[in-house]
Amino acid sequence: MKLERTVLWAEKDLFLEDGDPAIGFLGFLRGCFCESGLQTDENLPETVRAEYAEVLHFLCSPDARRILCGKVQMEGYCRNRRKSHVPMAFGRECWGFRILNENLAWYLACTPWNDRRQFSLFVYDRMTLMTALAARVGLPERCYGVQPFMGERILIRYGEDSYELFPQYGCNATENRKYATERNREFCVTLAQVAAMENGSVYGWDTPMADVRNYDKDGHYFPMEEQKGEKKR
Known part of the structure; x- marks a missing residue:
């Protein structure tokens, strides 16, 4: 505990x-x-x-x-x-x-x-x-991801200030990302949600990095202010 x-x-x-x-x-x-x-x-x-x-x-x-x-x-x-x-x-x-x-x-x-x-x-x-608190901000209760830099498989649960590591599966980022994508597809989790969850567990859940609205459909960080600017052009 x-x-x-x-x-x-x-x-x-x-x-x-x-x-x-x-x-x-x-x-x-x-x-x-x-x-x-x-x-x-x-x-x-x-x-x-x-x-x-x-x-x-x-x-x-x-x-x-x-x-x-x-x-x-x-x-x-x-x-x-x-x-x-x-x-x-x-x-x-x-x-x-x-x-x-x-x-x-x-x-x-x-x-x-x-x-x-x-x-x-x-x-x-x-x-x-x-699940209820995550739904308020458009996120799932959990998803799988890949640890930055090390490439290890991780399980992220909304609201935790860390994530669960699975070092037994190695540091092959490509294979671990493939596994995470397959599992997240089962959970109906989008790439934007995964990106927000991965960054929220690192930078904080009340930061812009955890706001799913700041990501495009491919999971790339694209702040809402810039999105509005693109639409005006």
Whole structure:
């Protein structure tokens, strides 16, 4: 598991107790620190409870900087992480982080100043959520591609700040591109979408490089401003 900041602006709207089931919202819990440990009020379905126990254990471990071991640890982790600020009513401070597992996406909201609710955890079905968020910007939830420079086969999932490598298939960029093209055709993914996904995983999902509108049908970067200029000629 990995505790990380959110990378999509749209993710800042996911820290809600009344989340939308249509985009995969499954449940939430809220909690605070007390002398006897964590005190939580849970509203989670049975289907996620096994993984919830693992997530809770992870958030109290050194790998997550013991963020749920106490108020001091939480404040220490959140301090200076400005990019993780989540908009909150009345301008109060809230930091938002996530854990992306294979099937579930967990979103942790930290409000150490609130003694009655110092953290909240929201859980979504990852496939449903990322498919919905990707569709809003005209992209698929996943596609295959080729790593720049090295030529290795990669699997890109929307919203991840990296990609999955398959070094066992070697660095033959031509063969790996052929494989990626065949698989993407099965997924009905266009060349423009593949290019946007490949660059989004490298340069950021909220950058022009991840905007499918900035690519032509062959997957070449062709900013919308230049496209408009071409049409006027």
